[in-house]
Amino acid sequence: MPRRYGPFGGSFVPETLVPALHELDRAWREARRDPEFRRELRRLSETLGGRPTPLYFARNLTRRARGAEIWLKREDLVHGGAHKFNNALGQGLLARRMGKPRLIAETGAGQHGVATAMIGATLGLDTEVYMGSVDMERQKPNVERMRLLGAKVIPVTTGARTLKDAINAALRDWIANVRTTHYLLGSAVGPYPFPAIVADFQSVIGREIRTQSVRAFGRLPDLVVACVGGGSNAIGTFRPLLRTKVELLGVEAGGPRGSKGAGSLTSGSPGVLHGSFSYVLQDQDGQVSDTESISAGLDYAGVGPEHAWLKESGRARYIAVHDTDALRAFHWLARDEGILPALEPSHALFAAVAEARKRPSTQHVVVTLSGRGDKDLGVVLGAAR
Numbered sequence: 143m144p145r146r147y148g149p150f151g152g153s154f155v156p157e158t159l160v161p162a163l164h165e166l167d168r169a170w171r172e173a174r175r176d177p178e179f180r181r182e183l184r185r186l187s188e189t190l191g192g193r194p195t196p197l198y199f200a201r202n203l204t205r206r207a208r209g210a211e212i213w214l215k216r217e218d219l220v221h222g223g224a225h226k227f228n229n230a231l232g233q234g235l236l237a238r239r240m241g242k243p244r245l246i247a248e249t250g251a252g253q254h255g256v257a258t259a260m261i262g263a264t265l266g267l268d269t270e271v272y273m274g275s276v277d278m279e280r281q282k283p284n285v286e287r288m289r290l291l292g293a294k295v296i297p298v299t300t301g302a303r304t305l306k307d308a309i310n311a312a313l314r315d316w317i318a319n320v321r322t323t324h325y326l327l328g329s330a331v332g333p334y335p336f337p338a339i340v341a342d343f344q345s346v347i348g349r350e351i352r353t354q355s356v357r358a359f360g361r362l363p364d365l366v367v368a369c370v371g372g373g374s375n376a377i378g379t380f381r382p383l384l385r386t387k388v389e390l391l392g393v394e395a396g397g398p399r400g401s402k403g404a405g406s407l408t409s410g411s412p413g414v415l416h417g418s419f420s421y422v423l424q425d426q427d428g429q430v431s432d433t434e435s436i437s438a439g440l441d442y443a444g445v446g447p448e449h450a451w452l453k454e455s456g457r458a459r460y461i462a463v464h465d466t467d468a469l470r471a472f473h474w475l476a477r478d479e480g481i482l483p484a485l486e487p488s489h490a491l492f493a494a495v496a497e498a499r500k501r502p503s504t505q506h507v508v509v510t511l512s513g514r515g516d517k518d519l520g521v522v523l524g525a526a527r
């Protein structure tokens with residue numbers, strides 16, 4: 143696992159956090175080599191998390207696209223309803239190994255908060271989750287879930303009151319309580335070693351795609367597609383395929399038509415946010431822009447540094463999909479396949495259908511369905527009114 147991604151990455155943090163980041167890096171490197179840790183991670187991934195998740199042939203959606211075959215990597219079936227569990231479990235086990243009795247986390251859509259609350263309960267760790275008050279309003283069911291799972295949800299009322307501000311609040315808490323607390327960061331962002339750790343725990347997605355696609359259709363896919371908020375489900379999908387010829391497509395939130403949305407790679411520029419050098423949506427003075435997206439999970443001005451490098455090096459492509467198109471794809475999957483996707487992967491689904499249309503029926507497109515749509519019903523019904 144690299145510490146730097148070309149010019150991107152690094153750890154731009156206050157000095158008080160440096161020892162904690164070193165401790166975390168050491169613990170993670172030791173844990174990766176420890177067969178006991180790997181056994182426990184695997185056991186809980188399977189028996190609690192429900193892994194491996196299926197690779198599903200979306201026959202009706204393929205018929206709609208009239209082109210390449212579309213296959214879905216079903217992370218919506220993971221315990222808790224999203225891929226977030228993969229990372230929360232891994233880091234929760236790391237926290238226990240480091241002897242930290244308390245977990246803190248930030249959350250946008252609420253999915254990472256729910257995953258952390260579940261793992262906190264499973265492993266017997268105190269859990270507190272920072273959440274922007276705007277996000278608490280639009281993702282109410284997940285706020286209730288976190289509370290039922292025994293976590294404390296702390297509203298963040300600074301800035302735009304969304305994910306960026308929740309991360310700032312969690313970082314402040316961590317600085318103050320670093321001896322007893324593990325900051326369970328929810329995406330492939332932040333200072334090193336977080337992007338590497340999160341990518342590592344999410345890479346199970348791409349490893350399973352590798353073996354399952356060979357089993358299902360005899361070879362690797364031609365293209366994999368994943369949505370990009372901070373970039374964890376996408377890097378987990380891409381990483382095990384980096385040294386192959388598989389095309390990689392990341393899909394950001396374009397927001398409402400005519401807005402700048404939340405596409406840091408597609409509309410932003412290089413800069414530092416939350417401790418790492420990557421792409422950021424910012425103005426000419428380097429002030430971080432407010433973002434806009436129908437999906438709380440993609441509503442973030444930054445992105446993981448490894449994606450910045452994959453873009454710059456040309457290994458992966460990134461595009462943005464607008465709110466209305468994501469909603470269209472949501473309804474396609476509901477009607478065609480009987481699956482309610484989360485709004486985040488609905489962005490990727492729209493792009494996958496558009497790509498499949500351009501390709502012959504002999505090709506295979508795999509799209510990572512990062513989560514299920516139950517949490518978004520209010521937003522989807524509101525949009526239809």
Ligand SMILES: *Cc1c(COP(=O)(O)O)cnc(C)c1O
Pocket residue numbers: 224225226251253254328329330369370371372373374375376439440484486487512513514
């Ligand atoms: C959080 C979330 C995302 C965005 O986060 P990434 O780190 O970019 O994966 C995407 N989909 C779902 C369902 C989420 O909950």
